[in-house]
Amino acid sequence: MTELVTAEEMRALERAAMDSGRVTGLELMERAGRGVAEAIRAHWPDARRAVVLCGPGNNGGDGFVVARHLSDAGWQVDVLFHGDVRRLPPDALANHDRWAAMGAVEPLTLRAVKRTGAADVLVDAIFGIGLSRRASGELERVLCHLAGYGGDRAFLQPKLVAVDVPSGLDADSGEIPGKGALEWAPPCPFCALTVTFHRAKPGHCRAEGPEHCGKLIVKDIGL
Ligand SMILES: NC(=O)C1=CN([C@@H]2O[C@H](COP(=O)(O)OP(=O)(O)OC[C@H]3O[C@@H](n4cnc5c(N)ncnc54)[C@H](O)[C@@H]3O)[C@@H](O)[C@H]2O)[C@@H](O)CC1
Numbered sequence: 001m002t003e004l005v006t007a008e009e010m011r012a013l014e015r016a017a018m019d020s021g022r023v024t025g026l027e028l029m030e031r032a033g034r035g036v037a038e039a040i041r042a043h044w045p046d047a048r049r050a051v052v053l054c055g056p057g058n059n060g061g062d063g064f065v066v067a068r069h070l071s072d073a074g075w076q077v078d079v080l081f082h083g084d085v086r087r088l089p090p091d092a093l094a095n096h097d098r099w100a101a102m103g104a105v106e107p108l109t110l111r112a113v114k115r116t117g118a119a120d121v122l123v124d125a126i127f128g129i130g131l132s133r134r135a136s137g138e139l140e141r142v143l144c145h146l147a148g149y150g151g152d153r154a155f156l157q158p159k160l161v162a163v164d165v166p167s168g169l170d171a172d173s174g175e176i177p178g179k180g181a182l183e184w185a186p187p188c189p190f191c192a193l194t195v196t197f198h199r200a201k202p203g204h205c206r207a208e209g210p211e212h213c214g215k216l217i218v219k220d221i222g223l
């Protein structure tokens, strides 16, 4: 079994690499997003339409990078964003702005996600290792829908790729914070593919992780 790193160890590795001046956060995000776009094009070679769901942090930042790389490869890409642009971390804001100069950014709502039926690929860039509690409100409704609430799992799962971690899954425990035992559809998508960075995290390999991750690809981002 190759070595696993926890979310905290990953953050420490990223911080050390940035503090050493070897790499910037923006370059790490570029490598991460580019790696996800490469994995998507390899997994869905005939696809040409993607919808990227971006959350309020750097996982969303990766999503904006993925959108730009797929668009540059000739894909038709729509981006749905949940959050306050003014509160995006700097690297995510920079990539939001780069994307916004080439494509639209629409609000991430359940209605907007349901309209994406024609997309070949749905990119989950809502939460990564920064998830700290159960998602609530519109995000919870979106994540339950992506989990197949109402019977759409067989339709949605083959299209879903998670950036770093399926949103709603704890990257260390592999649990879904706040998921009740009797819950039919957890607020966390079942994905065909998950693309993570540097090393797999414990949550990819234990508890509910494997079923929600699908095929796991680990991309080197030069840490
Ligand atoms: N330089 C870096 O830090 C890099 C980070 N990367 C990406 O950044 C991700 C981590 O980014 P962040 O630490 O910003 O966190 P996330 O983007 O995973 O989460 C976004 C934000 O959501 C908020 N949040 C947490 N749980 C929530 C909930 N239940 N409801 C609503 N909001 C909630 C938190 O404030 C968190 O900052 C990684 O998973 C990876 O995808 C990669 O780009 C590699 C480089």
Ligand SMILES: [K+]
Pocket (backbone or CB within 6 Å): 059, 124, 125, 126, 127, 128, 162, 163, 164, 165, 166, 167
């Ligand atoms: K994610």
